[in-house]
Amino acid sequence: MALASRFTKPVIVDEISTPICISCKRSIPPYEKAVAFLCPNCGKYVIWRCRRCRVAGVPYRCPVCGFEGP
Ligand SMILES: [Zn+2]
Numbered sequence: 001m002a003l004a005s006r007f008t009k010p011v012i013v014d015e016i017s018t019p020i021c022i023s024c025k026r027s028i029p030p031y032e033k034a035v036a037f038l039c040p041n042c043g044k045y046v047i048w049r050c051r052r053c054r055v056a057g058v059p060y061r062c063p064v065c066g067f068e069g070p
């Protein structure tokens, strides 16, 4: 597993100031404690989730590889 090396690469985020929650498609304000992580399956897409969806366990789907996860 060479997963760790992927996280050292720079990640391009188009709308870095207003990320969109992948679960509810809501824009995430900067003051909200949202989480951002690379897709655990392909590692090519930065998945943003707002605090509400993370707490509620709303599933997400990676638009690159179609991976679905909680
Ligand atoms: Zn959300």
Ligand SMILES: [Zn+2]
Pocket (backbone or CB within 6 Å): 039, 040, 041, 042, 043, 044, 045, 062, 063, 064, 065, 066, 067
């Ligand atoms: Zn993916």
